Amino acid sequence: HCGHIDLVSAVYHTLLFNMLYSLLQNTCLFCFHFRVEPEEVEACVAKLNLIRKGDIIGARRLETAASISTINMHEECDSSLHLGGLYEQPKDVDQRHWTSFQLTEAFSVLNGFLKKRTAKCRRCKAKNPATTKPTFGWIHMNGLSAEQIKANIIRGCKLDGIADGDDDKSASEVEDAESPFSQGNVTSGQASNKWSKKKDELKSEFLKQQKSRSLLPSEVRAILERLWENEAQLCSFICDIQGHQPSQKNAGYLMFLLKTIVVPPTKFRPPSKGGESVMEHPQTVLLGKVLSSNISLGNAYEQRSDHSTIISRWLNLQQSINILFDSKTAAGIGQKEMASGICQLLEKKEGMFRQKMMGKRVNYACRSVISPDPCLAVNEIGIPPVFALRLTYPENSAGNVMQDWIKRSWDFVIVNKYAHSLRYR
Template structure:
């Protein structure tokens, strides 16, 4: 079998296109039932279909034939009848809606944006005008990432003025619970129109000689009166005209906002068409300001479609292993969230099938309001009137968006006001955590399972003062000393000592925890005072011998002995701000049974920035003679007296100076000759 080999040259993060998700998927999940109520087996085409991998240790994957230990898992997908917002891109969509005109669908011309585009390498011939010198002076020297951030900020934070191209007031937009977007035209006032017209005149005066002619040519190419074909990147043939899409979007905007004083709710497919209009006319600007759109443009016919979802991937079974209680399977929290998405997607599909059966949809899948009103007037036996159908469609659509949001972020899955009762959840008293909650904060996967692993051969406890210790010593409780061990090799010089430690066992201090034989086998030393345990410890001690040249290449046996006085612990207090925050201390074991804290001398606290009001410190026990030598001769406390930064002393006892000053300045204080010299 030829195994391919190679090296990774580069990598990047990107979004899957709908076609890529369908190609990677092994099946479309279409059944909202998960387990059979009588047998407990999984349902075909459900969220735990065995095509996506085994669900128990006894199952075999239908797709690859491996068991749960060998099957890597395979993804499925859920199809949506209508698009929904991509939760990861929703905030960007809301910002982009503030960046262009809702009539000509061209990006607003902002002086700072033009300056950023020029510095980012935008073609000079495509710039609407040359930015002023004072604007360029403020931008020169900024890195490309900062220029893009500033360009996006200025592009989406412009004041609502007249569009320079079509003299139309801009629109206002806002979101509701990260699930819906509302828009309405800005109120036109005489003063605002005059100020906007004056501002446009000032911009026109900034043109250099010859630029007006170039701009006139560009305007002629991008004029709304000139039909421009929409070209697919996949097929390379014309599929429509820009004017048709512009006209359709304008008509739908008028229908949702007949009254300019109130906000109208848009739908994801309308917002998607709006961004498509912008992409077809100003894709060069969007590619420059948002490079990821340039990266995904090869996957999508319109790069802005990455902000929407027509299909949703379903993670493999191994990533959401079902729980079992009394032999009955139960879905995990991730499966419960996906089940809610699937249920609402099916409801939306049923409504569309009902609308299609009544011929209430146009050829492109949009609502045919005229046909709905005409048919409802002549037929009174309809189960749903046109108004009720539209209301049901919009309600289920919003609930589907809330369910999709909940898979990624629990906080964005709250249904809008009035739709709370229609939300169907399992164990609704406590919402299921989304992907963000699973990886976020201290309880998340990264900090709890990757970054927050427990360190071996270390201890951690509260520190307390002990002036009886030397400055270079650390007091370690007996509890820690009996659990930390050092692998000491058996030689002719220490064999008697190590035999005594093995006989003492793990319960008595000083003792040992295990013996590692020359062949690599590890034997735990039996604990307890029973006759059998004592005999076994004596037998293990008698079998300890010095290294034999003819056996196991002369490799010695190793005894894992307890931490002892004179060993070194590498002490660390977080945050580790400089090198002296980690120093090697000699161990003095505190054998009092009630001792639970690590003890330090007062004079060493400055290096650690530590005090004794509840601070905790870590102690790391080296596991080799080389590490032990480095701690003794490089990292020990006597070698860390001066700060590496500027050579100032780190060790010192401030309290002693204060006490001495108080005693010296007390009233009627007289010193003897010996006291004065001391």
């Protein structure tokens, strides 16, 4: 049976991190909508609806029609023109599974939409802080300038979903000269309690938007949760493309985070023996590093360590999980020589020769040295008779499994002319 490792803190999913980073770069941290025009979101939803319906040509024509309509709208400056009549929702759509061609077109439309990045939100007109990716699995949010913060606060835009982090300096300790909201001649005795409270709130908001800090998965989860509520239509398509069930779409943002790591049985990661030495399986070594980093982070929480120590140990845990999934994401000296990740093990079985060749016939060592055979069909594999008759694999049996074996054995006897006996143990 498979085991699991419960993580102390959530980490980013390695295989979905790039999409998560693109979503954050297109999400307004003030109104929690996409930063582009609402009509562009509506156009993207309409294209994905047509693709899911199977009308690929209609989706491409819609893109052309949208560009022409946008040009005419800018030229005529007609405020009565609305794109809702152009992007009509397709009716009678009841297709639960996407074909490979539909997925390719859907990813193309979605990637084209996520490339439209802008710092200023088109809805609330707020200027968002830039998010960077110092290393794979680490999201950093830069601070805004004083002029940008002043413009945001004048519009009433506040960072509600971002925590203050480890800033020990309170807003009341900041001098009035450092803030653009200072009143100069007004003393604390003359100011009313209401104005003092308002001034403290403005200073706190100024520090929050000015500070450059790392975004933790808990904060990213809060941002994605509100984005999924405000942009339900487009986010539901992201869940569809990733293969989520309809009941899971409301919490589809959780696919970007990991709280548990699956541990395969030791049967599939046996140690290798060479002489008197015993080497652990590479996957066992990587899982051990994940477990060690997880324990180290848990100890930091129990000992109430400072914020920088917790961030450092969380980054070690994120790096260990990244290497477990994909060793190409390793960063730092000596990390490139780590064992192959899960992605590298799967990539060994890919290639034009393996996947696109018609009939496959193994050699007499019964290894993966395959050669084409035009006499074999696409779904057939040629095996030498000596291995087809004698190669066995012991497996535990049960009542229903035995009946299935008997049924398959008769099919094997009828199809394979070399079969002459069937042995049960």
